[in-house]
Amino acid sequence: MxxxxxxxxxxxxxxxxxxxxxxxxxxxxxxxxxxxxxxxxxxxxxxxxxxxxxxxxxxxxxxxxxxxxxxxxxxxxxxxxxxxxxxxxxxxxxxxxxxxxxxxxxxxxxxxxxxxxxxxxxxxxxxxxxxxFPPGALPPPGLLRTCADLAASNVFGMVPFLSSILGTLLPLLGTARADSMKCTLCYALQRFSESIQEYLAGQGQGPDPTVRGDAFAADLGAAFDTLSLQWGSSRDGKLRLAVLEALGPMSSLIPPEQLQEQLPKLLPAILGLYRKHPEPFSHLQEPVPGAGGRRGSGQPQSGGAAGAAPGGRCWPRSAPQPIPSSPRAARTTRSCCAASPSWLARSRSASRSGCCRAWSAVPSATAWGRCCCCATSSTAPLPKWKCRKFPSSLP
Missing domain, CATH: 1.25.40 (Serine Threonine Protein Phosphatase 5, Tetratricopeptide repeat)
Structure with a gap:
């Protein structure tokens, strides 16, 4: 037979x-x-x-x-x-x-x-x-990676499950001790966030049209704090890279005021990691939400960080702006800057003096530019630049 x-x-x-x-x-x-x-x-x-x-x-x-x-x-x-x-x-x-x-x-x-x-x-x-899933403990890494892969392969079927999964995982993030487990959690959060973004972008095709990005903002916001403030400073380069890959898609789903609060701490860490290991950054081009787009509407939000990817030079979107008049404005302006890889390469020897010397300039008649360390804007030639944070470290 x-x-x-x-x-x-x-x-x-x-x-x-x-x-x-x-x-x-x-x-x-x-x-x-x-x-x-x-x-x-x-x-x-x-x-x-x-x-x-x-x-x-x-x-x-x-x-x-x-x-x-x-x-x-x-x-x-x-x-x-x-x-x-x-x-x-x-x-x-x-x-x-x-x-x-x-x-x-x-x-x-x-x-x-x-x-x-x-x-x-x-x-x-x-x-x-x-x-x-064991009660009160993190699931085995293999189960967690499988859930993440399912979210990537079946977006519209998986997103309705994410509220319960995130509710189970996020209170236990602090119990992760091994760097390998933290990398797995970062991978899962990255895939979950990407699936939420895709679900919102094609919301009319999903089984539940009432799902909005706001429903995940609180949970992902708590995870964003853990990843950016604790795990992002790890000595393990693989973990730091996994954190950055997760923060990209998560940043468009968390409350915008939380993102603005974290940027002054997050961008120096990204630039510092880039100076040591520039190779992995070629694919980190995730946009950070800005003024455009409506949160939870499924429309992508345009933001300044799209031009602030560590791999390229930042060109101004409009005419030069005056120096910010307050520390909060200076921190906000800093999110629109990007480090020039060639300048960073030339300035490694000077970075030990304190200033990261991350700057962006336009090769024009006015030589207008902006310092990413302190958001200083100036039309002065480069040798006369002074960083407001580290005024003695520049020539």
Missing amino acids: MESRLRRLALALLEASAEAEPEVQQQLREALSGLGAADPEELLQCCGEYLRNHDKLPAPQRALILASMAAVVRSHLEELGKATAADAIALGALEISRAKEAQRDWQEAAAALLVELGRRFLARVMEELLRR
């Missing part, structure tokens, strides 16, 4: 995967996917039974089987019945919980299976994942 013959072929391939070389593993994965085209439900059931009956399979072999199952689901999702999907979802969640953090291939393969199933059976996937 066709089904029994398919099962025998699948078991033979699964047994052969135990000690296969990497190039052979790829061929085995393709062969299993090809069998799945004949009967996807039969293959998924066979793979699931094999994993459940062989608890001590090495992690690479488990990852290969789970990746093959994900490939079958990706190509034949509409052909799966609810019972088969439920068994595969329970298996994927179990495998993620069993895999250790160091066994990333195993975790990622199980997560890929759940993400593919979540494109059609999201409610069941989220029910299984949330059931495995």
Whole structure:
């Protein structure tokens, strides 16, 4: 019979995967996917039974089987019945919980299976994942990354779940001790914020038209403070970069007054990190909300920080403005500046004297420019510039 013959072929391939070389593993994965085209439900059931009956399979072999199952689901999702999907979802969640953090291939393969199933059976996937969240403690990193990937792959289905997920996670941010866990939390907050932005941008297509950005402002605002004030000063470069990647999309969802309050502390930290490690900043171009756009309306907000990305020189949007008359105005003006990479490279030796010497200038007849350290505006030639914060550090 066709089904029994398919099962025998699948078991033979699964047994052969135990000690296969990497190039052979790829061929085995393709062969299993090809069998799945004949009967996807039969293959998924066979793979699931094999994993459940062989608890001590090495992690690479488990990852290969789970990746093959994900490939079958990706190509034949509409052909799966609810019972088969439920068994595969329970298996994927179990495998993620069993895999250790160091066994990333195993975790990622199980997560890929759940993400593919979540494109059609999201409610069941989220029910299984949330059931495995330990009460009063942070969930395992693998579960958290899977939720983040689900938010990226199924925006309109996932955003209604985010209120409960954020309500569970945010009170526990302070309990994260390992830098790897903090990086995972930053990744999750980044994906959640990006999905909220996309949901608001296409709000008419979502299942719940009443969802507004204001509903997430308080929760994300508290997380923004934790990331920018505590984790952003970590010695771990990977964590600092993860914090910056999360703060970009989060900044358009938090209350604007909170963002204005944090910018004077946040921008020097970004510029300091850029001076030490400029390479990762090429993709950090997230806009910071400004005067344009209506919060919660789904329309993107135009802001000065779009031109303040650390990778480029800032050109004025209009004619030169007078020097701000108050410290608060000076702090606000500072958000419109950007550091010139070439100037930062030339000024590293002078930065030890105190002034970051982050400046932007327009090569015009007036040589107008603005200092990012103190927001000083001047038409004086560069050698006569004086930083208001560190007046003795400039020539």
